[in-house]
Amino acid sequence: MKAKAARARRNDPLGLRARILDAAASLFQTRGYHATGMRDVMEAATITSGALHHHFPTKQALALAVISDRVAPVVRETWIEPIRVASSLSGAIVQIFSEIARGIEQRKSVVGCPLNNLTMELSFSNPQFRSSLRSLFEEWQSALAERIGATPGGARLDRTKRAAAAAFVIAAYSGAMNLAKATQSAAPLRAAAGNLSTWLDQRRFNE
Amino acid sequence: MKAKAARARRNDPLGLRARILDAAASLFQTRGYHATGMRDVMEAATITSGALHHHFPTKQALALAVISDRVAPVVRETWIEPIRVASSLSGAIVQIFSEIARGIEQRKSVVGCPLNNLTMELSFSNPQFRSSLRSLFEEWQSALAERIGATPGGARLDRTKRAAAAAFVIAAYSGAMNLAKATQSAAPLRAAAGNLSTWLDQRRFNE
DNA sequence: GACATAACAGACCGGGCGACCTGTCTTGCT
DNA sequence: AGCAAGACAGGTCGCCCGGTCTGTTATGTC
Numbered sequence: 001m002k003a004k005a006a007r008a009r010r011n012d013p014l015g016l017r018a019r020i021l022d023a024a025a026s027l028f029q030t031r032g033y034h035a036t037g038m039r040d041v042m043e044a045a046t047i048t049s050g051a052l053h054h055h056f057p058t059k060q061a062l063a064l065a066v067i068s069d070r071v072a073p074v075v076r077e078t079w080i081e082p083i084r085v086a087s088s089l090s091g092a093i094v095q096i097f098s099e100i101a102r103g104i105e106q107r108k109s110v111v112g113c114p115l116n117n118l119t120m121e122l123s124f125s126n127p128q129f130r131s132s133l134r135s136l137f138e139e140w141q142s143a144l145a146e147r148i149g150a151t152p153g154g155a156r157l158d159r160t161k162r163a164a165a166a167a168f169v170i171a172a173y174s175g176a177m178n179l180a181k182a183t184q185s186a187a188p189l190r191a192a193a194g195n196l197s198t199w200l201d202q203r204r205f206n207e
Numbered sequence: 208m209k210a211k212a213a214r215a216r217r218n219d220p221l222g223l224r225a226r227i228l229d230a231a232a233s234l235f236q237t238r239g240y241h242a243t244g245m246r247d248v249m250e251a252a253t254i255t256s257g258a259l260h261h262h263f264p265t266k267q268a269l270a271l272a273v274i275s276d277r278v279a280p281v282v283r284e285t286w287i288e289p290i291r292v293a294s295s296l297s298g299a300i301v302q303i304f305s306e307i308a309r310g311i312e313q314r315k316s317v318v319g320c321p322l323n324n325l326t327m328e329l330s331f332s333n334p335q336f337r338s339s340l341r342s343l344f345e346e347w348q349s350a351l352a353e354r355i356g357a358t359p360g361g362a363r364l365d366r367t368k369r370a371a372a373a374a375f376v377i378a379a380y381s382g383a384m385n386l387a388k389a390t391q392s393a394a395p396l397r398a399a400a401g402n403l404s405t406w407l408d409q410r411r412f413n414e
Numbered sequence: 415g416a417c418a419t420a421a422c423a424g425a426c427c428g429g430g431c432g433a434c435c436t437g438t439c440t441t442g443c444t
Numbered sequence: 445a446g447c448a449a450g451a452c453a454g455g456t457c458g459c460c461c462g463g464t465c466t467g468t469t470a471t472g473t474c
Binding site: 010011037038039049050053057058059 | 460461462463464465469470471
């Protein structure tokens with residue numbers, strides 16, 4: 001019948017799943033979790049209700065998958081890995097900031113850090129989301145703390161102080177992004193990068 | 208009929224309005240704007256649908272009123288005023304942090320800063336909310352910048368650098384609160400306070 | 415080739431949402 | 445006292461939300 005030539009469509013569950021995750025991740029970041037409907041996700045991914053609920057039975061399951069399969073990799077690629085491989089911690093941090101600021105300026109809009117956005121909206125009310133998001137923060141923080149311990153300034157700090165310094169870096173970034181979102185400008189990020197760098201250099205976290 | 212003795216109930220529009228705002232402010236902060244229904248507000252304030260919509264025709268109007276009548280005063284009382292009257296800027300900032308951290312520890316839960324929460328959720332998608340929240344941030348930032356200009360370290364900075372330093376302080380607080388919310392602990396706030404203080408003192412913002 | 419199961423399609427449903435609307439009582443003004 | 449406007453009460457409405465259900469097609473297995 002339609003033997004060899006016209007076998008156009010085949011099932012591609014992984015590809016479809018990826019499309020759903022991409023669409024959902026984008027919508028969750030721009031509009032937020034509660035403001036995004038399953039219908040919005042369906043339209044953005046151009047799929048049917050059946051397909052969506054086949055891959056993700058509930059909205060919460062979808063969000064948890066977005067966190068682990070989309071948000072977490074972004075954090076690892078833009079923060080954790082660069083910090084691990086960089087020769088100078090201070091330099092790496094400043095560069096990460098400036099790359100993000102550059103991205104904002106050419107996109108001309110600030111949607112915020114996906115991890116921050118989801119944390120603020122979901123972390124308090126829902127324990128499931130909280131533990132998922134918290135562990136990501138901890139991964140980020142411990143990568144920073146470990147790297148801080150490898151600098152001349154960080155070597156003399158104990159475990160707690162290193163964690164505190166790492167938390168401070170994350171807080172500065174997170175808060176700067178928040179301000180950037182409020183003002184729709186990259187200025188707060190650049191301001192934070194500059195001042196964070198003086199703080200880092202003073203504490204000799206620059207090598 | 209019920210002439211003198213039994214005239215128990217009287218209208219109290221301002222009191223009712225205040226109750227609505229209190230309830231809504233609390234719910235918006237803990238659950239978020241979109242996750243809070245008008246019915247939740249009605250129940251929390253123990254009023255009827257008619258009364259609620261008489262004072263605030265739409266949910267958005269209610270939220271805007273919450274921002275200007277509840278959130279803004281909180282920011283002014285806990286941040287702007289203390290900074291204006293304090294003798295030491297650095298000392299004032301550290302004290303504000305520690306008071307907030309203390310509050311968290313005895314309440315045993317972190318709901319986050321109301322301004323931050325609403326900004327993250329609403330500021331990007333809705334221009335009405337954005338301008339309202341942004342002006343509050345600007346008020347906060349300019350109060351800080353002005354005070355920084357009055358310190359020995361800040362006097363030599365130009366207008367832009369002062370604004371950047373002010374933004375950095377806000378970012379550090381905002382981000383620390385975000386982390387605190389994610390971990391449900393006051394530790395990130397204390398970490399930020401300590402490290403922010405080092406940065407402040409190094410830049411001689413301490414008088 | 416038979417058959418169980420996965421991968422989708424798409425109609426459908428109960429409930430909750432924000433908003434509206436009519437009615438009653440209260441208040442302020444003259 | 446009279447009367448318009450304000451302040452509330454409470455039922456109602458239509459819509460949209462997340463989730464379910466049944467049906468159809470593709471896929472792996474023996």
